[in-house]
Amino acid sequence: MSSLLTIESLTRQDIEEMIGLAGGFREVLDRDVPKVPTLVGKTVSLLFYEVSTRTRLSFERAAKALSADTLTFAPGGSSVAKGESLKDTALTLQAMGPDLMVVRHKATGAPWRVAEWTGLPVVNAGDGAHQHPTQALLDVFTLHRRLGALDGLRAAIVGDIRHSRVARSTSQALVTLGAEVTLVAPRTLLPVDLTEWDVATADGIDEVLGEVDVIYLLRIQQERGGGDVFPSIAEYVGRFGLTRDRAEQLSADALVMHPGPMNRGVEIDPAVADGPRSLVTDQVTNGIALRMAVLYSLLSGEGAA
Amino acid sequence: MSGLIISGGLVVSGGDATAADVIVDEGIVTAVGPGLEIDDREVIDATDCWVGAGFVDLHTHLREPGQEWKENIESGRDAAAAGGYTAVLAMPNTDPVIDSGYVARQVKRGDGVRVIPSGAITMGRLGERLAHLDELWEAGVKVFTDDGDTVADGGVLRRAMEYIGQLGGLVAQHAEDPGLCAGGHMHEGSVSSRLGMMGLPSVGEEVIVARDLKLVELTGCRYHVQHVSTAGTVELIEAAKRSGLPVTAEVAPHHLALDHGEVSSMDPVFKMYPPLRTPDDVAAVREGLANGVIDCVATDHAPHAAFEKDVPFEEAPRGIIGLETAASIVHMSVGMDPTQFFDRMSHAPRRILGEDGAGVAVGATADLVVFRPEGTWTVENLRSRSNNTPWLDAKLEGVVGATIVGSDTMWRRSG
Numbered sequence A: 001m002s003s004l005l006t007i008e009s010l011t012r013q014d015i016e017e018m019i020g021l022a023g024g025f026r027e028v029l030d031r032d033v034p035k036v037p038t039l040v041g042k043t044v045s046l047l048f049y050e051v052s053t054r055t056r057l058s059f060e061r062a063a064k065a066l067s068a069d070t071l072t073f074a075p076g077g078s079s080v081a082k083g084e085s086l087k088d089t090a091l092t093l094q095a096m097g098p099d100l101m102v103v104r105h106k107a108t109g110a111p112w113r114v115a116e117w118t119g120l121p122v123v124n125a126g127d128g129a130h131q132h133p134t135q136a137l138l139d140v141f142t143l144h145r146r147l148g149a150l151d152g153l154r155a156a157i158v159g160d161i162r163h164s165r166v167a168r169s170t171s172q173a174l175v176t177l178g179a180e181v182t183l184v185a186p187r188t189l190l191p192v193d194l195t196e197w198d199v200a201t202a203d204g205i206d207e208v209l210g211e212v213d214v215i216y217l218l219r220i221q222q223e224r225g226g227g228d229v230f231p232s233i234a235e236y237v238g239r240f241g242l243t244r245d246r247a248e249q250l251s252a253d254a255l256v257m258h259p260g261p262m263n264r265g266v267e268i269d270p271a272v273a274d275g276p277r278s279l280v281t282d283q284v285t286n287g288i289a290l291r292m293a294v295l296y297s298l299l300s301g302e303g304a305a
Numbered sequence B: 001m002s003g004l005i006i007s008g009g010l011v012v013s014g015g016d017a018t019a020a021d022v023i024v025d026e027g028i029v030t031a032v033g034p035g036l037e038i039d040d041r042e043v044i045d046a047t048d049c050w051v052g053a054g055f056v057d058l059h060t061h062l063r064e065p066g067q068e069w070k071e072n073i074e075s076g077r078d079a080a081a082a083g084g085y086t087a088v089l090a091m092p093n094t095d096p097v098i099d100s101g102y103v104a105r106q107v108k109r110g111d112g113v114r115v116i117p118s119g120a121i122t123m124g125r126l127g128e129r130l131a132h133l134d135e136l137w138e139a140g141v142k143v144f145t146d147d148g149d150t151v152a153d154g155g156v157l158r159r160a161m162e163y164i165g166q167l168g169g170l171v172a173q174h175a176e177d178p179g180l181c182a183g184g185h186m187h188e189g190s191v192s193s194r195l196g197m198m199g200l201p202s203v204g205e206e207v208i209v210a211r212d213l214k215l216v217e218l219t220g221c222r223y224h225v226q227h228v229s230t231a232g233t234v235e236l237i238e239a240a241k242r243s244g245l246p247v248t249a250e251v252a253p254h255h256l257a258l259d260h261g262e263v264s265s266m267d268p269v270f271k272m273y274p275p276l277r278t279p280d281d282v283a284a285v286r287e288g289l290a291n292g293v294i295d296c297v298a299t300d301h302a303p304h305a306a307f308e309k310d311v312p313f314e315e316a317p318r319g320i321i322g323l324e325t326a327a328s329i330v331h332m333s334v335g336m337d338p339t340q341f342f343d344r345m346s347h348a349p350r351r352i353l354g355e356d357g358a359g360v361a362v363g364a365t366a367d368l369v370v371f372r373p374e375g376t377w378t379v380e381n382l383r384s385r386s387n388n389t390p391w392l393d394a395k396l397e398g399v400v401g402a403t404i405v406g407s408d409t410m411w412r413r414s415g
């Protein structure tokens, strides 16, 4: 593996190896000095065209825990505002000598283009509504740590599937590991054609509550509640929100996940988010370990695939 | 005497294809028949070639005025000649827009590869107020379109059809419902769902065509559907023709050859509007062209500079070039016989423009193309200023061997 761009390119074995590697790094993070010298002398460049403090911090933390240097470019009032193209920015960063680039961009396929232009290994940290492979891997890593093998696991993903790279990549990772995935969303927020997805669908969250082992909630952008794709936030919560009442209908050991940032009181009730079923903070910590595993396998010249 | 003889080809004219030589003296076709005397004429060997009237493209973006870094009128004409085209209909989405007689006259060329301006339907192609339709008509505009955009407002289109219909012109529509297609970058379907890209649904084209056909019924104006891309549109046109409406249609070579699966590469060279559709749609437009429901091929030649396409798919401008590859792509994807092929490439577009010249006639100014269906060539060193074609470096079948207008041989290629 020379880049990590999409979950689609990974086999079950690739994912399992990455989970194994992440498990080792997760233990490093629990040490008194959570740092190893594995990537001393390597430089990881972070090219973040979309504001995403969480993902960026997670990659920075992962790189530093491996003793790599980081070079972050997150355009705000910089040359991008002056009209510099993605290609020129990528080539400028490349000229500063990084060993790998982590790319977040609002356009589908942007990380592929950066890989083409620079010839560097690239980690896709989210491209448009397309893919977010490290999120998907940290999600299955988190479930795997809690449950072991995921064969036969029943998972529901609830929310704005149509615009979600998390839904696309996490559902693929789950299916690859043998889980059964049901998508739950208003028809206006489902992709129109799911023939390539290998998933089931449901028309409301109540249909799946008693039948899932894990329920994965996606962030609902508040601005979508203006009658554009659903009538109001209240009506969304009425049919798709994981309220406290609904959480009580989940089976005893069902788990709740969310990629963050959460809209408390919209897709998830605060008490559920902070309750014993919630894996939300585990996802954050495990995300660092998983990203360490990804950087390690791309930069150490051996590893996953 | 310094004439020309095209010898040994299959001459396609008026629905017939016969083995014959063609003599052009001083720019005029002086003889057509077997075994003609060469004398001291230059010989174009047309063995295994089809010889017929030059192709006519009803959909060319020449980019002049306003975007000459992509293409200009001269480079566009050179590219046309290399593709076997002797006339092109220039789309009005230039800067300034061809919405006045003045701009139309700047674009028009009568000699060599003819450039026929189309005119905008509305001022600035904004879909609101009627363009200077009388001025455009007087400047020689026969086809009116806001191509690149759709005349979405039914009231505006109705008035345009009434006015243009009275002049005797043709209303051509780029059918893309702005609400249904808002934010779209590719065909809405299984591939867009996987890639997470917003789509342009097939119905976005079909609802516009369906509505427009009702307005044709109401106004009687001649109406032409540009770049038909869906099976549903083919059905609508077939039904309209059956009921006798004055409707014609075109299809672009890329919609005959490629489907939305190509976009999986996320390579901007596959971005165009209408987008590449499903394999079923490709089959339907091929069949429609072969059986004549779709009257003709039109390239939608849309040049963009390399740097403009060197960006992520969603940020790339739409369109690909097509003049130099169209004949090969049509030949390879539909495989029509010589009379059908010349009808769809040359004769039908002329009929739609209200012109004759749909053949090789003694006494007429030479306007000819020599096409070698079994020859091959490699797509390189293009004459267009832009290179944005998915067939760059590809080996294609069907060679434009010569393009002749009057006494000028504007293009020769062996192979």
Ligand SMILES: [Zn+2]
Pocket (backbone or CB within 6 Å): B147, B148, B149, B174, B226, B227, B273, B274
């Ligand atoms: Zn168009």
